[in-house]
Amino acid sequence: MACQRGLSYGLYSYKTIQTILENKMDNYEESIFADELPMPDHGNIRGKDYYK
Numbered sequence: 429m430a431c432q433r434g435l436s437y438g439l440y441s442y443k444t445i446q447t448i449l450e451n452k453m454d455n456y457e458e459s460i461f462a463d464e465l466p467m468p469d470h471g472n473i474r475g476k477d478y479y480k
Contacts, residue, residue: 429454430449430453431445433454434448
């Protein structure tokens with residue numbers, strides 16, 4: 429599970445997998461790491477429409 433977590437981040441190093449295991453991140457639900465978090469409201473954030 430730790431290797432799958434590392435792959436989902438695009439990080440493949442031994443140190444990354446070690447950190448995931450040490451912090452027991454391999455036991456967390458995948459949903460808490462989803463990229464569906466709301467965008468914070470801040471004047472310096474351009475948003476997706478800026479890059480179209």
